[in-house]
Amino acid sequence: MSAKRIILLIIAAFAAFSASAQARLVFEPDTWDFGTIRESDGRVSHTFTGVNRGDKPLVILDVVTSCGCTVPEFSRQPVTPGGKTQITVTYDPMNRPGTFTKELWVYSNERKKVASITVQGNVTPREKSLEELYPVDAGGGLRLSTTLSAFSYIYQxxxxxxxxxxxxxxDRTVRLSLRPQDESGLLQVDAPQRIAPGQRGEINLSYLIPAGTPRYGTLRDALEVAVDGRSNGTTIVAHGIGVDARPADATQKSPRAEFSENILKFGPVKHTGPRRKLSFTLSNTGDAPLIVRAVEGEGHIATTLAPGRTVAPGDSFRAEVLLDPATQDFGVLTEHLMVVTNDPVRPMRRLRITAIIEE
Known part of the structure; x- marks a missing residue:
């Protein structure tokens, strides 16, 4: 027998011995179904029993779960070959209606996964309180489900x-009024003027950008809520981004906006230093002219990219971002530059600009 074959046999035998010597924890069953449980009844628990089917003692080092709703309890006492150990798993159904399946991974003192166990079931939701359904106190007994209505893209x-x-x-009828604070001129509001005791309903908000008079970029409206003529500061905010309507014909030629950078970093900049500039490239990889519809910042930087800029198919435009450190506060500066184009797939893109203003 060759030396090489002898070595291979030794390695195989050692591997087989190692495998047989490894601790192995077996749970039968390894899955427990709680069935249908009620959220209002609180936590439920089940105890799994495992047997060490290996050839050496083991210690459970940890039982890992991906959700804080599932909590395991276990012993770190050594489990001898043939010996038993228990893991109690508690599941909290609070605010988790519907079906669930949670797997837990059992690790030994050798830092190896030696078993897994699973709990599952279905949670019947509890009846939520008025305060949970309408968490915003608008004053005078009026409660709201939220104060934000975000519309994402608003197509012309x-x-x-x-x-x-x-x-x-x-226990009384209240008068509701919504006082405009910021107005886009495009928001329509349908809200009751009087609300009876116990009455529930909805304040309806809608945007419509007329096709003949397009608006691009941020649309934002803020409405102060007043109950019986008084306000506690609650404000309803609606906002969205005006963009071109998507073409009805999917085969129609269209532009594609590509930016060379998503993040522009000025790095450390002296407050007394000169104006600084960085650049990025806007390219049109589509087959129709790309038109910049809106460019919005937060007031810290300026840019040479302006609404109305047209980039032909296959062409590009190199834009500059300008920073005057003397006009900034000391410390970390973060600016977000929003660019809206007629790209039908991704009409809005954001660039992040950062700097550190030093003395």
Missing amino acids: GRQVQGSIGYANAS
Whole structure:
């Protein structure tokens, strides 16, 4: 027998011995179904029993789960070959209605996964309180489900609608008024003027950008909520981004906007230093002219990219970002530059600009 074959046999025998010597923890069953449980009844628990089917003692080092709703309890006492150990798993159904399946991984003192166990079931939701359904206290007994209605993209000529729930938690009729603070001129609001005791309903909000008079970029409206003529500062905010309508014909030629950078870093900059500039490239990889519709920043930087800039198919435009450190506060500066184009796939892109303003 050759020396090489002898070595291979020795390695195989050693591997087989190592495998047989490894501790092996077996749970039968390894899955427990709680069935249908009620959220209002609180936590449920089940104890799994495992047997060490290996040839040497083991210690459970940890039992890992991906959710804080599932908590294991176990002993770190050594489990001899043939010996038993238990793991109690507690599941908290609070605010988790519906079906669930949670797997837990058991690790030994050798830092190896030696077993897994699973709990599952279905949670019947509890009836939520008025305060949970309408968490915003708008004053005077009026409660709201939220104060934000975000519309994402608002396409020219296409109406978008949203709603905010309300409930009168008082024992009297209240008068509701919404006082405009910031106005885009395009928001339509449908809200009751009087709300009876216990009445629930919705404040309906909608945007419509007329196709003949397009608006691009951020649309934002803020409405101060007043109940019986008084306000506690609660404000409803609606916002979205005006973009071109998507073409009805998917085969129609269209532009594609590509940016060379997503993040521009000035790094450390002296407050008394000169103005600084960085650049990025906007390219059109589509087959129709790319038009910049809106460019919005937060006031810390300026850019040479402006609305109306057209980039031909296959062409590009190199834009500059300008920073005047003397006009900035000391410390970390972060600016977000929003660019809206007529790219039908990704009409809005954001670039992040950072700097550290030093003395």
